[in-house]
Amino acid sequence: MRGSRPKSRVLALGSAGAFVTATLIAGAVAAPSASAAAGSRPGHDREARGAVIAAERAAKAGIDWQDCPADWGLEKPIQCGWVTVPLDYAKPNGKQIKLAVDHIANTGTKKERQGALVYNPGGPGGSGLRFPRRVTTKNPLWTNTAKAYDFVGFDPRGVGHSAPISCIDPQEFVKAPKADPVPDTEADKTAQRKLAREYADGCYERSGAMLPQMTTPNTARDLDVIRAGLGEKKLNYLGVSYGTYLGAVYGTLFPGHIRRMIVDSVVDPSRENIWYQANLEQDIAFEGRWKDWEDWVAANDATFHLGTTRAAVQAKWLDLRATAKKNPLGGVVGPAELISFFQSAPYYDSSWVPVATVFSQYVAGDTQAMVDAAAPDLSDTAGNITAENGNAVYTAVECTDAKWPTSWRTWNRDNTRLDKDYPFMTWANAWMNLPCATWPVKQHTPVEVKTGKGLPPVLIVQSQRDAATPYAGAVSLHKRFKGSRLITEANAGSHGVTGLVNPCVNERVDTYLLTGKLDRADVTCAPHATPKP
Known part of the structure; x- marks a missing residue:
């Protein structure tokens, strides 16, 4: 569960994923006893x-x-x-x-401070x-x-x-394309479980003293x-x-x-x-806000031309995902990258227009607009270091803060059930958090x-x-x-x-x-x- 900015697709099949962001009182103040x-x-x-x-x-x-x-x-x-x-x-x-x-420093007077x-x-x-x-x-x-x-x-x-801290080489973290987070087969799930375990091990290898x-x-x-x-x-x-x-x-x-x-x-x-249930609840809430955005897009069909109903907009979304799954757009944007880009709309109203605009451009035939918006920037070395570090901290804190299910049967049952009604984020969220199932250090009671x-x-x-x-x-x-x-x-x-x-x-x-x-x-x-x- 990540707040404040969109989640990364850390464990999309094939590789790691990418992010989708005084005047002091004089003298010392004694600390409380x-x-x-x-x-x-x-x-x-x-x-x-x-x-x-x-x-x-x-x-x-x-x-x-x-x-x-x-x-x-x-x-x-x-x-x-x-x-x-x-x-x-x-x-x-x-x-x-x-x-x-x-x-x-405060911009007012000393008295106002x-x-x-x-x-x-x-x-x-x-x-x-x-x-x-x-x-x-x-x-x-x-x-x-x-x-x-x-x-x-x-x-x-x-x-x-x-x-x-770090869990994986930052350039590896942003490599693309990645496969659809929604698994088609048990083999897909097995592969994601392997990646999650490797990511957890990488956190320990690179940052074990801090974890x-x-x-x-x-x-x-x-x-x-x-x-x-x-x-x-x-x-x-x-x-x-x-x-x-x-x-x-x-x-x-x-x-x-x-x-x-x-x-x-x-x-x-x-x-x-904290934190397993929080992520399941988040999947449900994301689906609701995704539908809010689709309703808004449909109400503004005169601008975006993506359909006059939520169902019509959703159909275009599913078609886009299927196309990118079969042949990644520009060779670099698959379903995982699309989720990383589109999820900013249910996060922030400020993303409603930009995301809908790029989607509209794609449907009108401008594939490059979607590639430019959703593809990771492998040349942004500093940004990739920041993104990898942020994801490492996210994983380390949530996995160490609390005990997580260690049984894959529990994860599979809960996420399969949720995906039926709340498919937008469920499996992507599950793979992001699955390293917590094999976390290599003690997990605490919140x-x-x-x-x-x-x-x-x-x-x-x-x-x-x-x-x-x-x-x-x-x-x-x-x-x-x-x-x-x-x-x-x-x-x-x-x-x-x-x-x-x-x-x-x-x-x-x-x-x-x-x-x-x-x-x-x-x-x-x-x-x-x-x-x-």
């Missing part, structure tokens, strides 16, 4: 104490802000630095890794380093918040510049160390997609360390959902997310028809975090609501971040504007 570290569940006392030790060190060291390296693509006045954390919090004096962080706002875009595997660019690019949605807060991004452990520590609880502990390094007594946090689960775990382990928290497009944090002492009111934002993080996840977290408020964007399904223009949502986000005030009750907002061709 060990007794106050709300991570001390039975069996986790050592990690809790380790987190306190690491935070105390970071508070004393601070962050040495410098101009960002030229090849990071982060313009001045954004500055970059490093925060040191233990690889294993149970051994705080053992091996250390460095986490890349960046920031831009309310601290740092730390961001995670999801994944797992996404980098948050571009968050300060919302200020440098003058994104109007964040103008008011930027007056009050330094915007802070970071690469989580294993990601990008933060001790990056046991690639967990959401450890990333939450890292987040608290970053808070201390920033000189902040309490954390202001914005998490999107998987970033909501990171926020939920942080809120459980460190409830008294939060000042304000917004979670947008929410992963259901229940132990039963944190029991719940309200702890000192947890402030949390703002939850969710679209009703989100494909990547189904709506039930927001309801689940809302029940677990007492005093939270839920903003529902009704009859909408774009992933990541706080980045969209919807005054009903935008004004409440601003109000909460600037004043801490929430509505007396949950709020339902009308949807943002539907894309226009």
Whole structure:
């Protein structure tokens, strides 16, 4: 289950797949005492104490802000630095890794400043380093918040510049073409199982020392160390997609360390959902949002000429898949590449017009338009490294966070059943996650997310028809975090609501971040504007 950007087709038959994206308070702030570290569940006392030790060190060291390296693509006045954390919090004096962080100072006065706002875009595997660019690019949605807060991004452990992990050579990762993820025969399934096992083994061979520590609880502990390094007594946090689960775990382990928290497009944090069930639920939700897109395309047939009904659009989609399966378009775009390209439409409304336009061009006879849009770029060395790394982190975190079925019979039964009614993503999603069935390091029991002492009111934002993080996840977290408020964007399904223009949502986000005030009750907002061709 990947949020924040489309999934990669890591295990499509034939090869690996490709992705389808300050003024500091002077002086050190003392970290909370060990007794106050709300991570001390039975069996986790050592990690809790380790987190306190690491935070105390970071508070004393601070962050040495410098101009960002030229090849990071982060313009001045954004500055970059490093925060040191233990690889294993149970051994705080053992091996250390460095986490890349960046920031831009609040644009308002010193009196207006309310601290740092730390961001995670999801994944797992996404980098948050571009968050300060919302200020440098003058994104109007964040103008008011930027007056009050330094915007802070970071690469989580294993990601990008933060001790990056890898599971396969990046160029191998993007090779094409790949066969249809939907299996025709048992032999197809056997081949995919072999690839999944090889991918899991590759993760261990290339990144074995990191894998046991690639967990959401450890990333939450890292987040608290970053808070201390920033000189902040309490954390202001914005998490999107998987970033909501990171926020939920942080809120459980460190409830008294939060000042304000917004979670947008929410992963259901229940132990039963993390992560096998979450991916099955995602398959169902993707099918629903795919149909929403097809309905929209049909309603705009005068522009796209793809059919006046959902069934007509679906027929053209199936015909395209069959054609590419028989003879990959341009020799490089098969069904796996098509899914990687088309799935951005159910992810984001902003992709509705571009995807429909390319589809329309193809049906009108322009095959090259589809090849240009969907084929991997083997020449993009840096991009391929980023894509491979992001997928490696995704796999490592989800596989290590929780126990997965080890029996192929279970996987085969569940995905065969789902594919009958929800075929768009089911098998592609299954192959992406199947390395977890043979994961080579210990798989943990997820944190029991719940309200702890000192947890402030949390703002939850969710679209009703989100494909990547189904709506039930927001309801689940809302029940677990007492005093939270839920903003529902009704009859909408774009992933990541706080980045969209919807005054009903935008004004409440601003109000909460600037004043801490929430509505007396949950709020339902009308949807943002539907894309226009």
